[in-house]
Amino acid sequence: MIYKKGVFWTLDRFVGIFLAVIAIVFVILAGSKIISYWTGVEQVRNSETFLKDLVGKIENLEEREERVFPLRGVEGYILAWDKEDANKPDICFFDNCLCVCPSPYIDSCQSSENCVLFDEEIKVLSKTERYISLMPGQGFLTYLNATTNCIDLPDGRLIDIYMSRNNGVFLYSEASSGSYDAESDCKIISHLGTESTTRGY
């Protein structure tokens, strides 16, 4: 390869640089794809994003307004605590708070990404048909038709959530059925039907 003295942009060099630019752009794009995989696109399905959407809808709700919004569920539960509650996530301090927790236990919900504080009272209810353990450790699950103070979210599927605001916010859904421990923080508020069957597990 012969370069004339003082001439930088020879054809070979130009082609080389051009190809190098393309290669580097490709690397940058590929890198960004990987980064977006880990930081961006996957995050849309996490509880933080779900909570943001949920709170966005609540904040746009006017007094005495009621709506049903379909939202895509994540693996987790919607729970709410009143400021008077003694047992609630530390992150809630002395406020009312709404949380999307990985499991129906306070312990799983101690991160600020999981909870949003509210000035007004917020109630969460779901009508649910599920198997629960009334006697933990006894090896039996009981079929229950009840109202609970949490919403069990279906991961990757839509869930219709009824929202209303009337001197406080009320969230309600007919949650998907599932099995969980009766000692969780998702408490049974009222029995709508009798415990019809019992099965071992």
Next chain:
Amino acid sequence: MKKGEISSTTLVGIILVIAGAILIGVVIFAFFENSGDNRELCRLSIITRATAPTAAQSNIPLNCVTEKICLTTERGEDNCFQFSGEEINKRSVRIPDNREEAIQEILEVNANALYDCWRMTGQGKLDIFGKAFQTYKEVETKCIVCSRVALAEDVKERFPGIENDLDLNEYLRTTNVPNSDLTYLQVFTGSSGINTYVDVNHKEVEESLNQAKDRQLEGETLSASLIENNFDQIAFVFAQRKTTEGFTKGTLIGLRDSSIVVVGGGVTSGIASAAVKVIGGLPALVIGLVTVGGTSLYAGINSLSQQMASVAYCGEFESSLGEGEASREGCSVIRGVPYNAEYVNQLCEDIEGDL
């Protein structure tokens, strides 16, 4: 200059190359980020995934953000309560004050949404969900919600009952795709160029509807309130279902989960017949098969309260195949469904992308 030492010209060259690369990268990103062309980004990610090796498919994210289109008669960007609290990829379409013109505008928006979804997802012929299908269940229907079209309340106030005047199937049959000599229906049916409706076996349709209602009474599938649901938000959904166990068997596995509809009339080929059973994810919605041409078909859907359409492709997917790998078959469907849990969840077992 010592051997192995970098000359100043080489150093300048390297710096220029890096600077150029960064500049081009920034320009490309700025273009995509600011152009708002999320459809193009989604399409690129779909192609990337579809052409990736099978084992890598499920690790390639789909950059698909659902487009939210608000149909309104008023000015402003936030007239649809359906999108309250949602900021990403949202736009308003102002519809005319005249009822007839408003109907045409609404139909045009819906037709384009269906068409865009069909194009964006490779006309249903790409294998988008690769290995992910086998992660949770033997056969799973996975979805992308391409767009959500909502009617603002001001539209329903100004034009009461307008949703009952929306004949999307007829619009697709008679209206040309923008910048094309072909109607939507002709484009969807491909080379067959079919532009007519096949006779519908109404008896079977009625039976199908009755079965759906029976199940509803048993509390199994649909609730009365949802069957009577009026159109205020439609999602244009791409759904894909496939299996490694063979096409026909695959179309029959797990159908109860996503529901079946059997539509008669003109379905002759075995593959098409099986496809028809698969495309009807929502029994109460489907009453008419429109055309069947080979393995590409188009179905017209008419719910109790609205007309909606779906485009389906059944057969071998076009994608890169690993060595010794058998071609993969299945069905893709692009259709409009009322955007609520009862309906969408019957079609989709898992939704990807950003809603």
